[in-house]
Amino acid sequence: MPCWACCAIPVTGVLSDCLTGRITTHQSLYMARPTPSFPLFERLFRHSVAMDLGTANTLIYTGDGGILLNQPSVVCFKKEAAAGPRRVAAVGAEARQLLGRAPRNVEAVRPMRHGVIANYSAAEHMIRQFIDMARPRPMFSRRAAFTLCVPAGATQVELRAIREAAVAAGAWKVSLIGESLASAVGAGMPVSEATGSMVVDIGGGTTEVGVIALGGTAYSGSIRVGGDTFDAAIVSHVRHLYGVLLGEQTAEHVKKSIGSALRNVPLESMNATGRSVDDGLPRTVQLTNQDIAEAIDGPLRQVIGAVKRGLEMAPAELATDIAHNGIVLTGGGALLGHLGTRLTQELGLDVRVADEPLTCAVRGASAAAAAGLLDEAAFQ
Numbered sequence: 001m002p003c004w005a006c007c008a009i010p011v012t013g014v015l016s017d018c019l020t021g022r023i024t025t026h027q028s029l030y031m032a033r034p035t036p037s038f039p040l041f042e043r044l045f046r047h048s049v050a051m052d053l054g055t056a057n058t059l060i061y062t063g064d065g066g067i068l069l070n071q072p073s074v075v076c077f078k079k080e081a082a083a084g085p086r087r088v089a090a091v092g093a094e095a096r097q098l099l100g101r102a103p104r105n106v107e108a109v110r111p112m113r114h115g116v117i118a119n120y121s122a123a124e125h126m127i128r129q130f131i132d133m134a135r136p137r138p139m140f141s142r143r144a145a146f147t148l149c150v151p152a153g154a155t156q157v158e159l160r161a162i163r164e165a166a167v168a169a170g171a172w173k174v175s176l177i178g179e180s181l182a183s184a185v186g187a188g189m190p191v192s193e194a195t196g197s198m199v200v201d202i203g204g205g206t207t208e209v210g211v212i213a214l215g216g217t218a219y220s221g222s223i224r225v226g227g228d229t230f231d232a233a234i235v236s237h238v239r240h241l242y243g244v245l246l247g248e249q250t251a252e253h254v255k256k257s258i259g260s261a262l263r264n265v266p267l268e269s270m271n272a273t274g275r276s277v278d279d280g281l282p283r284t285v286q287l288t289n290q291d292i293a294e295a296i297d298g299p300l301r302q303v304i305g306a307v308k309r310g311l312e313m314a315p316a317e318l319a320t321d322i323a324h325n326g327i328v329l330t331g332g333g334a335l336l337g338h339l340g341t342r343l344t345q346e347l348g349l350d351v352r353v354a355d356e357p358l359t360c361a362v363r364g365a366s367a368a369a370a371a372g373l374l375d376e377a378a379f380q
């Protein structure tokens with residue numbers, strides 16, 4: 001049987017040719033898989049949607065419609081006086097504005113923590129609303145096949161909760177893909193080649209380190225450290241340094257504006273307002289990029305440690321490939337100032353930030369599903 005994509009090389013022997021490096025790029029292993037055949041009904045109505053249900057942001061993407069939804073993973077419930085089902089008051093960006101500001105009869109919830117569901121009922125409501133907002137095709141909007149990105153460190157119980165929440169929100173079928181593989185595909189890395197590639201996805205709640213080769217994940221590691229940890233470290237540092245308590249959203253804003261992974265860079269500063277721990281009154285302090293670099297040094301070292309562990313654990317041949325090809329950063333955390341330079345200094349390897357790092361995972365999940373790259377066995 002020939003390669004289904006582009007060449008006449010028989011399927012038998014493709015694996016060994018890939019391993020010896022004789023077949024590259026479009027001719028590699030996954031391309032040789034036959035196109036799955038669906039029953040007629042399924043082919044007519046099959047509608048495939050990728051969703052990245054992240055700790056900070058949820059994205060929905062389809063191959064033909066592009067990004068249909070990109071919203072913060074937040075849902076607000078209105079507390080009714082009488083006992084009964086809670087009513088969703090807002091989701092996404094609107095709900096995020098209420099975090100830390102909600103009136104007493106409204107509760108703002110972030111249902112995801114560290115890439116997995118922390119509040120099942122809130123997650124189900126949020127997914128349902130997001131699917132309605134995205135409405136890729138009105139007739140079949142909910143009854144679509146979903147491919148969901150999941151962190152490598154998720155337990156079986158956490159994976160089941162994600163599947164069940166998507167099904168409860170109306171998904172017809174749910175497939176899971178590791179966030180590393182999805183991000184690598186979305187970053188345009190040569191995942192189907194025998195050459196090893198390393199991708200580091202720094203999200204809001206997790207950092208995922210993946211080594212990808214031959215269309216699969218050779219190593220994946222996940223730590224529960226991400227942008228949220230950086231924000232918390234900034235809050236704690238500013239409180240310690242100036243006796244001012246910042247809100248988490250203010251800390252995040254400072255991080256995005258002047259955050260730096262390196263201390264010895266040209267000085268930048270900005271004002272941030274919080275509450276004085278002495279008298280409880282509002283107080284504004286001037287923060288510099290060096291303050292932020294100092295604040296986030298602890299969690300940043302954990303991220304660097306996870307990348308070093310990935311390099312140590314990767315099979316020797318793949319580690320050599322990574323040494324030649326470098327590392328690609330994805331996820332919102334990849335946008336932290338000077339992060340690539342800091343990692344290059346610490347690891348002695350080339351490090352680059354992917355184009356559009358915030359959308360790599362969802363775009364990659366969609367492309368991987370279309371190419372038949374999903375490794376369902378890994379998530380059984």
Ligand SMILES: Nc1ncnc2c1ncn2[C@@H]1O[C@H](COP(=O)(O)OP(=O)(O)OP(=O)(O)O)[C@@H](O)[C@H]1O
Pocket residue numbers: 052053054055056057058114115116202203204205206207226227228252255256257259330331332333334335336337357358
């Ligand atoms: N310019 C920036 N500098 C630093 N951090 C940033 C920047 N832009 C976004 N971030 C951070 O990126 C994180 C969100 O990234 P992303 O959307 O990839 O996370 P997620 O996929 O929701 O989370 P996870 O993958 O952990 O579940 C937030 O913590 C946000 O503060």
Ligand SMILES: [Mg+2]
Pocket residue numbers: 052054055179201203204331361
């Ligand atoms: Mg993510």
